[in-house]
Amino acid sequence: MARIVVDVMPKPEILDPQGKAIAAALPRIGVEGMTLVRQGKRFELTVEGEVTEAHLAAARKAAEELLANTVIEEVVRVEALPEEA
Amino acid sequence: MARIVVDVMPKPEILDPQGKAIAAALPRIGVEGMTLVRQGKRFELTVEGEVTEAHLAAARKAAEELLANTVIEEVVRVEALPEEA
Numbered sequence: 480m481a482r483i484v485v486d487v488m489p490k491p492e493i494l495d496p497q498g499k500a501i502a503a504a505l506p507r508i509g510v511e512g513m514t515l516v517r518q519g520k521r522f523e524l525t526v527e528g529e530v531t532e533a534h535l536a537a538a539r540k541a542a543e544e545l546l547a548n549t550v551i552e553e554v555v556r557v558e559a560l561p562e563e564a
Numbered sequence: 565m566a567r568i569v570v571d572v573m574p575k576p577e578i579l580d581p582q583g584k585a586i587a588a589a590l591p592r593i594g595v596e597g598m599t600l601v602r603q604g605k606r607f608e609l610t611v612e613g614e615v616t617e618a619h620l621a622a623a624r625k626a627a628e629e630l631l632a633n634t635v636i637e638e639v640v641r642v643e644a645l646p647e648e649a
Contacts, residue, residue, distance in 0.1 A: 512612065525598065
């Protein structure tokens with residue numbers, strides 16, 4: 480079994496109120512110096528056996544058609560996860 | 565300006581109904597072969613200038629204290645983002 484990771488982020492021009500809330504909260508726990516925070520999603524897709532090019536193509540299709548709302552989000556990463564984690 | 569990425573996933577023993585819903589929906593868009601889907605979060609923290617070790621330490625603190633609910637989630641990645649994206 481191996482995993483493919485798909486990362487989805489709000490497009491830069493889209494407001495991200497969760498990210499803004501986190502950025503506002505960071506100084507309250509003593510974390511300074513972060514000028515912008517954006518929150519997106521990470522998906523881990525598990526496949527049987529090794530990750531093949533066909534699996535990656537399927538993951539890209541899933542990312543564009545199901546995992547991301549491409550009106551407001553963009554897929555920033557689709558790749559096999561090294562199998563240490 | 566540079567970015568640090570923090571990835572947070574539900575712990576393996578925690579139910580992930582969103583992931584299950586996605587896994588059930590994939591065959592309906594013609595994507596087969598994914599045996600498990602887990603949904604987590606990806607955060608991008610922007611800092612002024614280069615990412616320093618101090619920035620990474622601050623990001624790790626933010627991850628453990630604010631970004632992840634460590635009762636049910638685990639921080640799986642805190643690292644500087646290569647500046648092509």
